[in-house]
Amino acid sequence: MSLKMSIPPPHGGKLVDRVVRDADKARSLIAGCTSYDIQPTHDKDMPIRNVYREIMSTCYGFLSPVEGSMGRNELERVLKERRLESGWVFPFPMLFDVSEEDKSRLKVKGGDRLLLKLKGQPFATLDINEVYSIDPKDVATRTFGTPETVPGVVKHAFDPKHPGYNIYLHLNPVVFAGKYTIINEPTFRAPFDRFWLPPAKSREEFARRKWRTVIAHQTRNVPHLGHEMLMKNAAYMGDTEPANGILVNAIVGAKRIGDYPDEAILEAHEAVHTANYVKPDRHVVSFVLWDMRYGNPLESLLHGIVRQNLGCTHHMWGRDHAAVGDYYDSYATQTLWTKGIPGFGFDAPPCEVDKGLVLRPQNMGEFWYCPKCGEIAYNANCGHMDVVQRFSGSFIRSLLAEGLAPPPVIMRPEVYRVVVKWWRELGYPFNNKHYLSAREQELEVTVPRMEAAPAIAAGGHR
Amino acid sequence: MSAPAPAGYSLAVLLDPKRVATIRGTPLEHEMSDLFGGAIKALILRVSPEQSQKLLAAFTRSRTDSRGFLEELPVSFKHALFEEIVRERSTGPKVIDKVLGRIDALKTEAAREEDHLPAPEMPNVA
Numbered sequence: 001m002s003l004k005m006s007i008p009p010p011h012g013g014k015l016v017d018r019v020v021r022d023a024d025k026a027r028s029l030i031a032g033c034t035s036y037d038i039q040p041t042h043d044k045d046m047p048i049r050n051v052y053r054e055i056m057s058t059c060y061g062f063l064s065p066v067e068g069s070m071g072r073n074e075l076e077r078v079l080k081e082r083r084l085e086s087g088w089v090f091p092f093p094m095l096f097d098v099s100e101e102d103k104s105r106l107k108v109k110g111g112d113r114l115l116l117k118l119k120g121q122p123f124a125t126l127d128i129n130e131v132y133s134i135d136p137k138d139v140a141t142r143t144f145g146t147p148e149t150v151p152g153v154v155k156h157a158f159d160p161k162h163p164g165y166n167i168y169l170h171l172n173p174v175v176f177a178g179k180y181t182i183i184n185e186p187t188f189r190a191p192f193d194r195f196w197l198p199p200a201k202s203r204e205e206f207a208r209r210k211w212r213t214v215i216a217h218q219t220r221n222v223p224h225l226g227h228e229m230l231m232k233n234a235a236y237m238g239d240t241e242p243a244n245g246i247l248v249n250a251i252v253g254a255k256r257i258g259d260y261p262d263e264a265i266l267e268a269h270e271a272v273h274t275a276n277y278v279k280p281d282r283h284v285v286s287f288v289l290w291d292m293r294y295g296n297p298l299e300s301l302l303h304g305i306v307r308q309n310l311g312c313t314h315h316m317w318g319r320d321h322a323a324v325g326d327y328y329d330s331y332a333t334q335t336l337w338t339k340g341i342p343g344f345g346f347d348a349p350p351c352e353v354d355k356g357l358v359l360r361p362q363n364m365g366e367f368w369y370c371p372k373c374g375e376i377a378y379n380a381n382c383g384h385m386d387v388v389q390r391f392s393g394s395f396i397r398s399l400l401a402e403g404l405a406p407p408p409v410i411m412r413p414e415v416y417r418v419v420v421k422w423w424r425e426l427g428y429p430f431n432n433k434h435y436l437s438a439r440e441q442e443l444e445v446t447v448p449r450m451e452a453a454p455a456i457a458a459g460g461h462r
Numbered sequence: 463m464s465a466p467a468p469a470g471y472s473l474a475v476l477l478d479p480k481r482v483a484t485i486r487g488t489p490l491e492h493e494m495s496d497l498f499g500g501a502i503k504a505l506i507l508r509v510s511p512e513q514s515q516k517l518l519a520a521f522t523r524s525r526t527d528s529r530g531f532l533e534e535l536p537v538s539f540k541h542a543l544f545e546e547i548v549r550e551r552s553t554g555p556k557v558i559d560k561v562l563g564r565i566d567a568l569k570t571e572a573a574r575e576e577d578h579l580p581a582p583e584m585p586n587v588a
Contacts, residue, residue, distance in 0.1 A: 131511070257523065342548050369498050369499065371499050374499070390529050392526060392528065392533065393527075393532065394533035394534050395474070395529070395533055397533070398533045398540075399476055399502075401537050401579060402478075402537055402540060403537075403580070405582065405585055407498060407501035407502060408501075409498045409499060409503070410482075410502075416585060417584065417585050420581055420582060420585060423579075423581040424581040424584070425579075427577075427578050428577070428579055429579060432577065434574050
């Protein structure tokens, strides 16, 4: 048996591609459809979700084999077993939800096609096969688990302070289930355009670079040296040699106040290779559109699916992966990928179950600065606990806010330069209300004007 | 992250060259800590549980980190705290209380900070 690996198949066996690129076909698909304007979901005037991102990620195959909004049976199976009706592993409910008022106004039913408009232009369709009601609080609670249903992993009950729980809590009570199809491809604005590498393109790029093994690095942060060390050292895992490539895949979407702007996150990671801290021929930066659920082990499952679909062979998992607060155990993600979490339907790791992932986990500890070692040291090596200094994102944000330049032992100067560039552009170094609201208006995309659209019945809006 | 632990927390007042010059020759000079191999100088204060609770309640974006430090406090608060430290020539609990005495005015300044923070000069990178 060869020890050499190769780029894995997509999750579910086939990449979903639900994008119509022929304008005439698109126009015929939407002829006579009732239309619906997509709007963001808000909580206390702040945008927390925009379903357009889920539609994009579905139709371009990031979430393969998911093809649309889930039906009632599939929702139940995801909540109980984290599996789709087809049996393939999937962590989160994916739902197109509308209000009772919109349901009454739209008057659509199973078998109808709904035209979804974004920024006033035709964007996608939803071929409705089921209309049903949900209890958002029940969906939110069962999505994330409770200390009783997932003991030892969920430390305390979720509440509206958790941004992911809050997303599900704010669902409308009616779900239209069915497949999405993009009929008018949006165009990404700068700087997102040069980082847009959907699964099919990502796989082409890996093939062009002759990469056999690729390790994924999840990010929602501007990288400090601790991140960089995790990324580089995890990449020593490959097959018969270290990983050929490193994919930094950022989550772009609704974020929390105080996070870094997505534009800065992408360009800061790019700076790591343009400044040759990792050679550009070994390092790619791209993104996926997703409004973070901050679901720690569940989020890692989604990340695993997305990155396997992008063509990665390995995924690095760290402490508190995609976590906020202390709802989950700090090592919940590593527990999932080491032995499974029965409360979430996994008696074994998701890479060791039928219809699970083939992407391999690389669980990592922590890098810290040790003045005695005189280096950024790995926690399993360095035992100078009395003097080590941990990297803290909060500490670095405090330092930046005071206008102090972080020393190179904390942040690469080229990365800091990107932070300052976007700070000057936006008037603030982190996400604030102004940025998040403006960003949700503008989105990451423009939607081309669709010429000579047929007469469309006006419907509701979310 | 934002729930205060009973033991209280630490708080680092970072010292840029200007602040280092201000405390040079005072007793505070001997309290300076080196962080990250001396790349950062700081004064480290202990904050009581009661003081921590008041700060976390006053500044909603503030949080504690895995090192047990209070972080993401407003810049205006940090400036006021350094002023009190220099005035009192101390990093004892009294300086935190003094700043807490100005908390309403600092909250107003912090709200303004949420809209705009002046960016530093663009760093030159070789």
